[in-house]
Amino acid sequence: MFKGMIHKNTAFFLAALFVVFLFLPKIIPSYYVYFIASVLVMALLAMSLNLVVGFGGLFQFHHGVFYGVGAYAIALLVKKTPIPEWICFILSPFVAALAGLIIGLICIRLSKLYFAMIQISLGSLLWALAFRWYGFTGGDDGIHGIPMPSMISGVNNSYYFILIVFVVCIVALFMILKSPFGSTLQAARDNEQRCEAIGVFVKRHQLFAIVIASFFAGIAGVLFVVLERSVFPDLLFWTLSLEILIMCLLGGWFTFAGPIIGAAIMLSLRTFIGIQTEYWTLILAVILALLIFFLPEGVWGYFQEKLKHRKEAVTERGQ
């Protein structure tokens, strides 16, 4: 299935990395296990965003909404309906995808900044619902103490669950990007006019991308609930959407793994520098400013370029 898609060494490295992650809870304190789990959740969310922003070229400025919808969906389904938990787990990402479809259908008619603005307004509408509707969503208190199956509760168990779901989603996202759908999406990003001229219904294609991205954001929302066992309106607030956008930018828009690096950098800054000073965003801002000047393709984009040059140099010497 992956034949020729990734290099043998890369595959080996990734497999080794996965094994290391499997054994981490045995080695490091549970606080760090919790931290890594939250990085994985954010990384998945940022990668789902990057599918539409980096590879789709859409101004998806309020992606956090679908994350929040996924989280609220599982919280409400588990708490308020008699549906078995595991079905709730499967249903919730679809609820997020449905939200993506509805918001996408409205936004896709507009382009660029207008797309972004209408999306922010529609997303804020959902946020207001979560924030104000005390009877249903718990208002700004949120919902706490959401029961989870014992198999995936506790830091270590939820870590394993999140890790496995994360890996499955990453593989799925990778396959989607490499599929005809993915390459056509990137073609439409590069040149929408040309793409229409070769018979592609670009708007429909982009809408489908939004739905897929919302689905994966919904999964990230479910994973958040698995980890935190609570939901609150901040999950749908637009500042979170901005944060994940920055993660994509930090890591590199046009790379597949960039958002993971971006999420790791961002959360590390918040967690480890946030302890020292509440002005950690100041440091983030400086890093961002430097990045935009010196590494416009993002951290991972930069290293990818470096690696490519080195490989080329090696093959040239070989000849």
Add this chain to the structure above:
Amino acid sequence: MLYVDNLINSFGDFRAVNGANLTVEEGEIVAVIGPNGAGKTTLFNLITGHLKPDSGRISFKGEEIGGLPPYTICRKGIARSFQLLNIFQRMTVFENVQVAVLSQHNRSMNIFRPARNMMIEETNHILESVGLLDKADEISGSLSHGDQKILEIAIALGNEPDFLILDEPTAGMSPEETNATMRLVKRLTSEQGLTLLFCEHDIDIVFSAADRIMVMQLGETIVEGTPQEVRENEQVQKAYIGGESCLK
């Protein structure tokens, strides 16, 4: 095959196309000429659906296509290249053509298979026929200008068109490249039984390549006919070519 009748399109108060008429029969090579701003590109954009006509008719294979979206018109068998470079800059040459081939075979929405294993033969066949096969793995944005123009044509061929529209296929090329490209275009049209509509600044090329010529001025068709007829038309000589001497 293609029939354009009294087509009108304006941008605000400016009528870019103001009564264009054109008939293209199957298997013909037809050229549109006219000074800058005569409305040639606008006419092509109207035919391929990138612009919607204000009034007038465009019919293709007996079917009204005026005002349809570009992707629908493409499905009916009209493919085009663009005057300004319009390729997928970040993708390889192979992928540029493959995207069109995938679209043509209705595979664009497939998310379950790796694209790199699909339509390889079809794509390579097109690349070979235009002579870009040895550059298949290069990033298209890094090709020379001439090769990028050829790639434009290759992408259009990916849709297996019956009717090919080329908007200044040789713009910005050296005389050698221009000749090679025109030979390529002529070969492709005869090999694949294409009907070709193109516009071009180089008068010599137009008169040697086209079966028929349509002359536009200020958005209007002033004459349509064989090269001989166009050459002898007084209005053309006055309005466009500006004197008898250059048309022996």
